[in-house]
């Protein structure tokens with residue numbers, strides 16, 4: 238008993254440290270400190286050199302980091318280009334929820350939803366799917382805000398034709414209307 242307990246505690250500490258790896262890496266990118274190696278999702282990543290505080294470089298670094306977080310945390314079920322267990326993510330922004338025609342595994346709630354994907358809705362979805370569409374079939378919450386932000390930056394980059402502004406009005410109207 239006495240020897241097992243510290244191991245469990247060490248294990249818990251290690252896993253929470255790994256979970257915050259993406260956040261640390263992203264913070265480091267924005268600071269003046271040089272980044273040599275960082276851990277995202279438990280994997281050591283190569284150094285990323287950016288001019289500190291250059292918004293375009295920061296955005297590009299977020300997308301690159303977001304792509305890695307996406308492939309680690311979403312890649313088992315999703316791909317940008319093709320339907321897998323979950324629907325494809327190309328051109329997600331500006332697309333109505335549950336609207337990929339040849340994806341056959343949507344829940345009824347997703348299919349019927351009139352919400353439109355934007356950064357805000359995605360953040361809500363990734364935090365708690367059930368709160369956005371009750372009865373959904375994803376059930377994979379991402380607790381770390383920084384991981385959600387990076388994933389969203391990557392997914393935004395996969396929607397090159399979406400308008401710059403979020404379709405907040407459609408979602409606000411839909412949220413105001415009672416569910417049918």
Ligand code: HEC
Nearest residue numbers: 310311314322323324334335336343344347373374375377
């Ligand atoms: C265990 C498998 C699984 C994982 C992991 C997973 N998803 Fe999903 N995802 C699904 C399924 C299944 C659906 C369809 C849900 C439904 O119709 O109720 C879905 C639906 C979605 C949708 C809605 C797409 C649309 O066409 O409306 C988005 C957005 C999404 N997932 C994003 C993500 C992101 C980002 C991640 C990684 C953080 C992720 N998912 C991880 C299985 C998964």
